[in-house]
Amino acid sequence: MSKNIKKVPITRMNKFFSEDEFNLETEMGREYVDGDLNMVVILYRVDKNKSTVDDVYNESYSDEIRYLSPVEINCIIKINSPDNKNYGKMGTLRYLEPGNMTLSVYQSHLDELGVEIVYGDYIVYPENESRVKYYTVANDGKIAFDNAHTNKGYKSFYRTITCVPINEKEFNGR
DSSP: OOOOOOOOOOOTTTTTOOHHHHHHHHHHHHHIIIIIIOOEEEEEOBOTTTSOOOTTTOOOOGGGOOBOOOEEEEOEEEEOOOEEEEETTTOOEEEEEOOOEEEEEEHHHHHHHTOOOOTTOEEEEEEETTEEEEEEEEEOOOOOOSTTTBSTTSOBOEEEEEEEEOOTTTOOOO
8 A cells, every 4th residue: 555645845934934945054054063172982772683682582692693784874863971880789799881872963974974873883982082982872862843853843854862871891893
C-alpha cells in the first residue's frame, strides 16, 4: 500500500516569517557553529549489514560490531556534571560516574554529509590533544518538532542528541 503524501507549503507565517528568513537564520547559526565554535565529534555509525547479531537477543559483542566510515560532525556540545555514587548502605565504596553528553546539530549539516544518527551509534569526543571520550547514542533526537527545535514555530531545524558514556573497551572502531 503506497501512501499518498501531499506536500503543502507552510503559509501560516509568511506575513512575519518566510522561507527566506528561515534559511537566512539557519545559515547564520550554521556559520557560528561550523566556523566560530569549531566543536567537532566523530560519528561511528554501526554497519548493521556487516555486524554479527545474536539471534535470541538481537545484540552484538563489541568485537562483532562493524562500522561505516567515520564522519566529523560540527555541533554544540554539552557534557553534564559527573554523578558521585556509592555502593552499599554505608556509602564507603564510592565511584564517579561520567555525565551524559548532549549534542545540538543542524539537520541541514547532517543532510549535507548524507548521514543519519541513530540509536546505538558511537560518538568519539576529543577531550584534549591526547585523550578522547567514548559515548553511545541513547536518544537520536528524530522527533524534533517542538517549540525548542523549531524556528519561531515555522519548521524544525536542529536535533538534540543524547549520548551516554561507555567504557573504551566497548568501542573497537573497526
